[in-house]
Amino acid sequence: MTQPQKSQPQSTDRIIIFDTTLRDGEQSPGVALNHSQKLEIAHQLARLGVDVIEAGFPIASPGDLEGVSRIAREVRGPIITGLARAGKADIEAAARAVEAAGKPRIHTFIATSPIHMAKKLNLEPDAVVERAVQAVTLARSFVDDVEFSAEDATRSDWDFLSRIFKATVEAGATTINVPDTVGYTTPDEMRKLFAFLKAELPAHVILSSHCHDDLGMAVANSIAAAEGGARQIECTINGIGERAGNASLEEIVMAFHTRADHYGYTTGIQTRELYRSSRMISRLSGMPVQPNKAIVGDNAFAHESGIHQDGVIKARETYEIMNAELVGREAAVLVMGKHSGRAAFRKALTDLGYADMPDDKVQHLFGRFKDLADRKGQIFSDDLRALVDSRSDVPQTFSLEGFQITSGMNMTPVAFVRLQTPDGPIDATAHGDGPVEAAFGAINKITGLSPTLESYRIQAVTQGGDALGEVSVSARHGETLLHGLGVATDVVEASARAWIRIQNMIVAGMGAERRQGEFAPGRI
Ligand SMILES: CC(=O)SCCNC(=O)CCNC(=O)[C@H](O)C(C)(C)COP(=O)(O)OP(=O)(O)OC[C@H]1O[C@@H](n2cnc3c(N)ncnc32)[C@H](O)[C@@H]1OP(=O)(O)O
Ligand SMILES: CC(C)C(=O)C(=O)O
Ligand SMILES: [Mg+2]
Structure with a gap:
């Protein structure tokens, strides 16, 4: 049998x-972070172990300058940098902002593509080179660590890039950044461009990539840049950034980590700080992470289908190339739904405390589980408990005969309920903060029982105006939990x-203390 060839690491570089x-x-x-939010994020980035934090664009506003300054004053470990256009005021502002940093850097840039030079800057290429050299020279008068970026580099002439980079290195730039500003390049092109620049520039220069995701290739392009010779990668948590965003830090890092055999x-x-960082950025930026986002999305370590779930139960590595704990998440979750099989169903029951259930009972319940899943999609822990509790028929001591609710704006809801009971039909009326609470109160009056409500969940199980609503209720009666x-x-x-x-279950003495192995709704 032919085996895939084992990759050889290309490099051992950091x-x-x-x-x-x-x-x-x-x-x-839509994203605007205040000072304390920026500082909180910067501290987390330091814990995460990033090498450089670009803390802001100091000339943009007095607030941005102060934000960068606070980070420079208070965050130790990473290099702290601020962005500056190729102009005196910008560079002086950036220098002021980072001056208190343990390791300060100034990052200055100017565009080099024909369209940006002609239409945006209205400058001839020679003038752009001159501005870039002046900017780097000025930046070097403040700090030893200066990064120069050629904005829109991937739509620039390669010989012109080589010329401006040589000139800025000569002027003192220590890192040369090659941004794919508009997300236009491809991995192959990026690899070749970096290989070309590496051959053109002195060996001590650190080449850097900065990729945007307009064509969904930012991560692939960043990795290709490394293959071509980049030793710095610019990226963001959750891939947030201008337009479609930047290359995602967590994806790049975990690609290198998981495929160390290939890249080296x-x-x-x-890595264990990745998930915490992602959650923090999502919370503070107000940008939710899509569920299927690699590494940090809700579904990134969730298994929905029976064959996969069975494989994961037998050996996690069958369907997981990374360990969830390695990125700071809880272990893999099995999501119960219509694609789940018996193995996952059995495990879910075991996790809920029903490990001793005989096989024939599990088999019977499995059929009913599939019917329920067909109707409502995802099955939550409460649904499973209700399914289990309904396995033996609950004696119908009480049944609903009718009800009427009066509710409206600025009035207290009142429920009238009629139950059939062993003593014949009985009516009761109660009020509550809402119509459901009023109905529960009226039922309690009739039965003489008052279990404590623990959780209440409602979900539409069909679509349209006449959708069926499914209510799942958990309540405690003494030490007994019922669903x-x-x-x-x-x-x-x-x-x-x-x-x-x-x-009815209380009257029949059913239900049990089954808290062991509790799992979050929808996740096992
Ligand atoms: C690819 C990138 O991500 S670049 C970073 C983008 N980020 C930002 O722009 C956020 C912060 N920006 C801002 O707050 C403002 O745009 C400021 C403060 C920087 C400038 O504001 P304004 O002075 O009002 O200028 P405005 O934004 O309208 O236009 C930009 C000017 O900078 C010039 N410019 C753009 N890039 C550069 C550069 N790298 N070096 C020198 N000048 C530049 C433009 O040609 C334009 O000049 P003009 O007014 O003479 O035509
Ligand atoms: C300023 C540079 C680095 C940038 O953000 C870009 O070109 O995308
Ligand atoms: Mg950018």
Whole structure:
């Protein structure tokens, strides 16, 4: 049998991780971080182990300058840099902002593509080179560590890039950044461009990539840049940034980590801080992470289908190339739904405390689980408990005969409920903060029981105006935890049915203390 050839690591080099979440990331439409949020993020980036924090664009506003200054004063470990156009005021502002840093850097840039030079800057190429050299020279008068970027480099003439980079290195730039400003390049092109620049520039210069995701290739292009010779990669947490965003830090780092056999690169990132960093950025930026986002998305370590779940239960590595704990997340989750199989169903029951359930019972319940999953998609822990609790028929001591709710704006909801009981039909009326609470109160009056509500969840199980609502209720009666499901087109009726079911279980002495192995809704 032919085996895939084992890759040989291409390099053992250390890649410098330059985080620009606080500068390019903040250029995401709608994102504006205040000083304390920026500082909180910068401290987390330091814990994460990034090498460089681009903390802002100091000339942009007095607030941005102060934000960068605070980070420079208070965050130790990474290099702190601020962005500056190729102009005196920008560079002086950046110099002021980073002066208190333990390791300060000034990052200056100017565009080099024909369209940017002609249409945006209105400058001839010679003048652009002159401005770039002046900017780097001025920056070097403040700090030893100066980065120069050729904006829109990937749409620039390669010989012109070589010329401006040589001139800026001569003027004192120590890092040369080659941005794919508009996300236009391809991995192959990027690899060749970096190989070309590496051959053109002195060996001590650190080549850097800065990729945008307009064509969804920012991570691939960054990795290709490394293959061509880049030793610094600019990226952001969750890939946030201008337009479609920047290359995602967590994806690049985990690609290097997981495929160390192939790339051989190392980084200083503490991978166990990745998930925490992602959650923090999402919370403070207000930008949710898409569920299927690699590494940090909700589904990145979730298994939905029976064959995969069975494989993961037998050996995690069958369907996982990374360990969730390695990126700071909880272990893999099995999501129960219509694609789940018996192995996952059995495991879910075991996790909920039903390890001793005989096989024939599990088999019977599995059929009912599939029916339920067909109707409602994802199955939550409460649904499973309700399914288990309904395995033996609950005696119908009480059943719903009818109800009426009066509710409206600025009035207290009142419920009238009629139950069939062993003593014949009984009516009761109660009020509550909402119609469901009023209905529960009326039912309690009739049954004489008052279990404590622990959780209440409602979900539409069909679509359209006449959708069925499914109410799942958990309640505690003494030490016993009980679960009831009710389905109806009217949500109050579905709620009442679930509540009556719980009361019938109490009367029948059913339910159990089954907290062991509790899992989050929808996740096992
Ligand atoms: C690819 C990138 O991500 S670059 C970074 C982008 N980030 C930002 O722009 C965020 C912060 N920006 C700002 O707050 C403002 O744009 C400022 C403060 C920088 C400038 O504001 P203004 O002075 O009002 O200028 P405005 O933004 O309208 O236009 C930019 C000017 O800078 C010039 N410029 C653009 N890039 C550079 C550069 N690298 N070096 C020198 N000049 C430049 C433009 O040609 C234009 O000049 P002009 O006014 O003479 O035509
Ligand atoms: C300023 C530079 C580095 C940039 O953000 C870009 O070109 O995308
Ligand atoms: Mg950018």
